[in-house]
Each structure stands twice: as structure tokens, then as C-alpha cells.
Amino acid sequence: MRRSASRLPRILAAAAVPALLVVAGCSSGSGSGSGGGKDAADASASSKTAKASPSVTPAKYRTLPDACKIIDSKTIGKLVPSSKDKSGTAGTSTDVNAHGSCHWNGLKNKGVDGSQYRWLEVSLQRYDSQSTIGSGDAQASKQYANAIEVAQTTSGAKSVMTHPATGIGSQATTITYTLRKTGEDFSYATVVARADNVVLALTYNGAGYAGEKSPSVSDISKDAVSAAKGAIEVITSGGSGSGSGTASPSSGSSKSSSPSPSKSSGKSSAKSDGTSGKKSGAKPSGSASPSKKASTTG
Template sequence: MHRSAPRLTRILACAAVPVMLVVAGCSSDSDSKSEDSASSASPTPEAKKSPTVAPARFGKLPDPCDSIGEKTIEDLVPGTKTKGGTDGKSSDVSRRGSCSWNGLDDNGVKGSQYRWLDVSFLRYDSDASLGVSAEQRAEESYEKEIAKAKATEGAKDVKTSPAPGIGDEATTVNYRLRKTDEDFTYATVVARTENGVVTLTYNGTGYAGAKNPSTSDMTKDALKAAKEAVASVTTANK
């Protein structure tokens, strides 16, 4: 019994050797396959690409005070003392600008007619970092300008209607507003042409017993002036 113990120990030791080798071999193959699998599963990082957006169609704006013809100014704003208009202040004339005219047509005992006309321009560039085109930015601005006109403080009987045939899209906003103890009739035309937005506001009233202008007449004249202003954007970029 005592002599067989060392022999048994040697047999068990020898038997254990191949088992360890097999286990080691399997472990090595398994690790290698895992590494290969992990390596193939990890994609090669790629540099982030900036989104491609369409370039701006218009790169500049017209002189606001030259955007409406002299004859139109004479018809819409009779009695104006500044036919060349009053230029609005702008820190960047390539992106924004405005001009206004006002006049009083005094008809003596028949009363007087007051008119005020204002036109403003906004131009937008594409923003590649945000993936937004100049036209998309102008579309957003167009909607905001319409909302702004509709939200004019004190405005009554506000109505909007499409204005086809002016730029890519246009809307007329009509309302009445009382100021200086008189009722003024307003017609605002907001139009978008490519990446530019034009807002034209025309208003007036009758003094000393003169009849106030009708909404239809004011709208007709405002649309005429708006067409000229929008066309001037294209002309300025030729």
C-alpha cells in the first residue's frame, strides 16, 4: 500500500499535463478569435463632413430709396417734400436696408390727404454649419414678418390674403389703426424673392373732413409699389 502511493502520484501528474496544455491551447485560440472579432466590429472613425447647402442666389441688396420709381412715389405719396426718400440707418447695407416717404396733399376746404410709405429689405446667406440654406432662412423670416404685421399694437379688423405674382411668395396684411385722433388705413405687403425678404407698408388718412382712403385702394397701390421693390432685388444682382 505504501509503495503504490508514489506511483499513483506520478500517474496523476502525467495525466494532468495534457489537460493543462489542451486548456491553454483552447484559451489562446478563444482569445485570438475574440480579438479578431472585436477588431472587425470596430469601424474606422471617419472625419465629420459639413452638410452641403445651396449657395445664396442674391449677394447684395438694392438702394432702398431707388427701389421704387419716382412716378410711383408721386402717385402714392402726393405732396412729399423728400422725393428721394429718407434712408434708414443700417450697419450692413448688403444685408438690410430701408427707406420711407411721407406727404400731405392739402386740398384747402376740401380737406387733406396724408400718406406714408415705407419699404425694408432683408437678405440672408447660407449657413453650412447648421445645414440651412439662405432660401430656408428667408422663408422663416418671411413668416415672422407677416406675424409681426398682424400683431401690430392697436390694429383692428386685421385680414390677410395671398398676393400672387410678386416674388416667390407674398402676403398682404390689411388693418385699421387709430392714432393722433385719426383712423388710418394700412396695407402691408410681405414678399420673399429667393433669399431676400421685402416688407412694404403703406398707410394714410383724411384730415379736415376729407374721406379716409379705402382698403382696396390702399392695397392696390401697395401691391404696385411692392412689385417694383421686389424686382429691384433681381436688378441689383445682375
């Protein structure tokens, strides 16, 4: 009995060791759980940061010039002699700071010596930067490409030629072709140009009547390029904004809003013959062919 009594303290001490290990293990697990909660919170914060909307570069121009004032009267007098209205006919727009257009036409009647008809149209489209669809420049680049395709796919066009126009805005392209209308061969030139977030499409065409020789595509193209260059310079020169004949560059982030469609030109127009291409960069305002009378309308 003495021997059993002396062993009892040792047995109890040995039994206590596993119990202590169990307690220590529980304590360690509790600390690990606390650290896991912190890691989860950090991961959640990181996820929220990753989901934040990406920023886009603000659009450079926040307004558009008046489309009817973007080409000076001297140029109008040269390109459209005997113009019905030298101040131009403006297209309908629901937002003049997003899109605008204007056209001029005239028939220079020389009686028995024949007549010369000319049509000039300019269309402007501006894009704002938006985080959901990209920068104003990126959107304008897409519209620039669309407007070129519209001109290239003009219904009935022949001898279509496309080549770059240097020294005009951020990028520019000239598309030339001939089109048979009212028994005459019309010479056409469309210049599509982009100045950062603004796209310009200028179309110029003409034909001779009653024995008068039609202008060459080369001459029409040369005049169209010159007019487009002057119009782009008005846009890039800056100014007080719409209605003044100049575009207004943004001093900071522009208000993010996409251009609202107008009744006549929701997108940039690249044609003025009343036909549409495969992709419509705009609803073109049709250039009517002149009748044999001097009272022709556009």
C-alpha cells in the same frame, strides 16, 4: 515492474493532449483579440463620420439692393405725391447686405379744399445659410411669418384682414386695416413677401385732412401690392449688388454669417406706425401722423 514501465509512455502521451488543447485555445483567443481591435477602429471612424456637420443649401442671394432704389421714381410720384424727398430717407444699417429700409412721406396740400397725406416704407432682410441654424430660405420663412404677425397685431388697428398676394416672389401676404390717428381714419396695407432668402415688408398708408376723404383700404392695398411686386422683381432680377438697386444672386456657397442687427431695423419691419406687435420682426420706424401744416415729418 515491466508492466509499469510499459504503461508509462501511454500515460505521458495522454497527459500531453490537454496541454496541446490549452495552447490551441490561447492561440485562437489571441487572433480574436486582434480582430476586435480592427472592429473598434471601424466603429470609431463610423462615429466620426456620423458626427460630421450636415451641409445646407447655399443661400440664393448674397447681397441686397439699395432699399431707397428698389421702388422707381414714377411709382413714388404716384403713391406719395408731394413727397419731401423723392429719393427717400434711408434707415440706419450696420450691414447693408443683410438689412436695409427706406421711407417716403408727403402732404399734398390743396388749401381750403383739404389735403392728402401718404406714407410709404420698405424694409429688406437677407439671411445666409448656416449649418447650425439652417438654410437661408428656412430662416427667411420664419421671418416672413413673424412679419405677418407683427402687421396683424398693430396696436389700435381695426378691421384687420389678411389674404395671400399671388404672383409676388416665393410667397406673399397682404394685411389691411384702418387706424385712427390725429382725428382721422388712416387706411393701411402691409405686403410681406419672400424671395428665397430675402424678406420684404412694404407698408403704405394714407388719410385725408381738412374735409378731404381718406383713400379706401382697397385702393391703398392695390397700390401697395403693385409696389411690392415691382420691388420683388428688382430683387429677383439679379445685378451687381448693394447700392445698384438690384440684389446679387450667389453663384455658389455664400459666406456663412448671420445678419448683424442695425440700430433702427435689426429685423424686418412690417409696420410704420410706431407701434410694435407681439413678436417683433423688426424695430419699426414710426410713421408720424401729419399735422395740419404742410411741413409734416415722417
